[in-house]
Amino acid sequence: MKQNKDILIYGKHPVELAIKNPHRTIKEIYITKQALDEIEIPKNIPIHPADNRLLENMVGHEAVHQGVVAVCHPLSNPDLNQILRDLKDVDRALLIVLDQVSDPRNIGAILRSSVAFGASAVIIPEAGSPSETGAMAKAASGALDLIPLVRVANLARTLDILKKSDFWCVGMDGYAHDTIGNSKLPKRCVLVLGSEDGMRDLTKKSCDMLVKLPMNPAIESLNVSIAAAIAMYEWTR
Numbered sequence: 001m002k003q004n005k006d007i008l009i010y011g012k013h014p015v016e017l018a019i020k021n022p023h024r025t026i027k028e029i030y031i032t033k034q035a036l037d038e039i040e041i042p043k044n045i046p047i048h049p050a051d052n053r054l055l056e057n058m059v060g061h062e063a064v065h066q067g068v069v070a071v072c073h074p075l076s077n078p079d080l081n082q083i084l085r086d087l088k089d090v091d092r093a094l095l096i097v098l099d100q101v102s103d104p105r106n107i108g109a110i111l112r113s114s115v116a117f118g119a120s121a122v123i124i125p126e127a128g129s130p131s132e133t134g135a136m137a138k139a140a141s142g143a144l145d146l147i148p149l150v151r152v153a154n155l156a157r158t159l160d161i162l163k164k165s166d167f168w169c170v171g172m173d174g175y176a177h178d179t180i181g182n183s184k185l186p187k188r189c190v191l192v193l194g195s196e197d198g199m200r201d202l203t204k205k206s207c208d209m210l211v212k213l214p215m216n217p218a219i220e221s222l223n224v225s226i227a228a229a230i231a232m233y234e235w236t237r
Helices: 012-020 052-059 080-086 104-116 134-140 155-164 201-205 224-236
Strands: 007-010 026-031 047-049 068-072 093-099 121-125 149-152 168-172 188-194 209-212
Touching: 007 012, 007 052, 007 134, 012 026, 012 068, 012 134, 026 052, 052 068, 080 121, 080 149, 080 155, 093 104, 093 155, 093 224, 104 121, 104 134, 104 224, 121 155, 149 155, 155 168, 155 188, 155 201, 168 224, 188 224
Parallel strands: 026 047, 093 121, 093 188, 121 149, 168 188, 168 209
Antiparallel strands: 007 068, 026 068
């Protein structure tokens, strides 16, 4: 699925990282005088003076734009095969797979944690996943421009490809017998997480092992972005 519509990236840090990303095309930037004194913008990017009212009309009154909005082309879909070639001889590597996580803010938060904990890519299915948005970029705090977000046509087939590339697929499942803290996570690891309803059956069957977070039974589940961050931390230990 190709996303053709321009996106609006807002907030100082996300815009700064978008500017630094060589794979990102920025058409123009709307910016207040105060923000212009704080952000270095290349001369080849058109700049439009703006006030807060204009920026709020562009991105919404609740969006924390910090005085700057960049009109950008969406990123092209990264080449998963190239990512796997780059990781072929890497002894320790982490990939994140999300199954039907539909909230762009959750994906953005997971992108941010993925950068923090050293993951190499985040993989999502084309069907059922949101397009790249300014809300995703803001929640990612710039990580959208720091780590590949790969969209694939068939998630189960992709997991098979990852296993053939010497990765072990670890699914996060609240009904699993073993907890993640008591399980030995593989060095070349794919962490697979689903929506609040969990992974689809085919995705679950494609995992090499299933683990859960140790939780108080009074709480049924955690937000997927929080669960992902905890799982990534456990892998780094």
